[in-house]
Amino acid sequence: MRAAFPSSPSQASYDVVIVGGAIMGSSTAWFLANNPDFDGSILVVERDPSYEFTSTAHTNSCMRQQFSNPLNVRISQFAAEFVKNMRAFMGGDPRVPELEIQDYGYLYLADTSAFADVLRSNQKIQVEAGTATRLMTPEDIRAEYPFYNLDDILLGSINTNDEGYFDGGAVFDWFRRSAREKGAEYIANEVASMTRARNGSSVQSVTLKSGEVIACGTLVNASGPRAARTAAMAGIDIPVEPRKRFTWIFTAEQPLNQELPLTIDPSGVHFRQDGPQTYLAGSKGDPDPAVNYDDFQMDHGLWESHVWPIIATRIPQFEAIKVVTEWAGHYAFNTLDQNAIVGPHPEVENFIFQNGFSGHGLQQSPAMGRGVAELLVYGNYRSLDLSPFGFDRILGDAPLVEKAVI
Structure with a gap:
């Protein structure tokens, strides 16, 4: 899974900065870059371009429909559709493998x-x-x-x-490869801190470990098990x-x-x-x-x-x-209810969660990437309403319990 990324961004400002370039961040980058209604810039910041220690690299590549929440069932149904038709989803590119x-x-x-x-x-x-x-x-x-x-x-x-x-490695590889070919920029670096607007309503910029300060229109937290650390940089606490x-x-x-x-x-x-x-x-x-x-x-x-x-x-x-x-x-692991946290923060409005998948991330990545991309482009979900996974339930300590967790 090793990829050769530059360490420095080519610009000082991006419309979307995605923190984490494994399966979830790359799915979002691909769906966003592939959307004809999006013409902005995308920066994906990945701290480990070898991906050696990511959850994606350690996955068992499993897929199931047997959940207790009907939304989780529908998310996996789309995953199955995407995996079996990945080449068609990716424009019929003959390089893309036919998966089953x-x-x-x-x-x-x-x-x-x-x-x-x-x-x-x-x-x-x-x-x-x-x-x-x-x-x-x-x-x-x-x-x-x-x-x-x-x-x-x-x-x-x-x-x-x-x-x-299924071959989760192939899905990840093509999300990442195709996203880059469509203009998403990946760098081998790490977000060290964030600066919020004076009124606290948005993240204005991120500072990289190498010292560069990057202005961002929207920030997506796709940093897997490190999600709480990333959220804390914006003054946000999440139970992951x-x-x-x-x-x-x-x-x-x-x-x-x-x-x-x-x-x-x-x-x-x-x-x-x-x-x-x-x-x-x-x-x-x-x-x-x-x-x-x-x-x-x-x-x-x-x-x-x-x-x-x-x-x-x-x-x-x-x-x-x-x-x-x-x-x-x-x-x-989402300690509240073992379900995803997806969507914007109610106060830091340009901070988007894509976190807490509790072992379901690989199979949920197609639907989650598509959904977050729709949110970024249109301001709402169009294909599948992911709002039940929003941050409000975290604030209200209102679990959306998934009974079928392994």
Whole structure:
């Protein structure tokens, strides 16, 4: 993902300054630069042009329709449409790859009556939004996936239409590449501070780590797990913090003879097919505190003490498995409700949030980039109303809870 960006901007003023050039910032830059009604200038400031420590680089590239909020369902439906038709969205450019979604599906497993009721409620919302989510009894699951141990399971929920995983790296690469070709300027630098207007109603300029002062018409905070730090430069507090998420790629001595859906065990540990002969598992830590922005230390004991025993219990055929590689990444975790914060600040009116995706960012990036670009060009959302994710709920401590968080 390494990109060669200059360190200094070519201008002293830009209509839009985007802080963060990973998947969310690049999606916004692309949709904005691609909009025929926008003729302004765009500066994307990325502190890590290698992208080595971004959430985008550590993603598991998953996509699902199974959310409890119908707006989140519609956001993922657009993501599926965009991924499967990316070349067409990008003007038929033959360089753009034709992508598909590996429709292995997500299988949620409920081991309590309360969780089963949540799956039933969620499935009703999803079906009303047009998804193909099915509820499955233990007998149904055994018939289709006989390798599971279901002794403690009461109900399952699965959707194998536009749900699984995809080449997120290719989507990111083309957002960024095409945005630059259409005029968005990327620099390898860091926003160190911001200056607000005397009456506090706007951000007038940003000062880069290298010392340049850049005037801006609008500022977009797309800085992932560092979102709270960026907001604080404008005197704004948001409930977003970095939380570690651990991933393992493993092989099995006895591979399954069919594809493994992304299985969400009641423990929270999840695992899925990753390639013809490999599988992927993911987990949060226990406990799960906020961590330093630069802390990517792997918890090597978590696999042996927690993750592997859960996998081997749920799939006895995975008693003998071997880790091939592992890594730790960060969620930009919204501690209020694990949902996005999107749109303008009510007082600092040219400060736009694009934060707190809590692990959903990659699959939500097409809809969020499109929505923020519409907001910047037209002053409102046109394709999909994202206003329920606005900052007012943060100020009012009014959570918009998403029940289906992994």
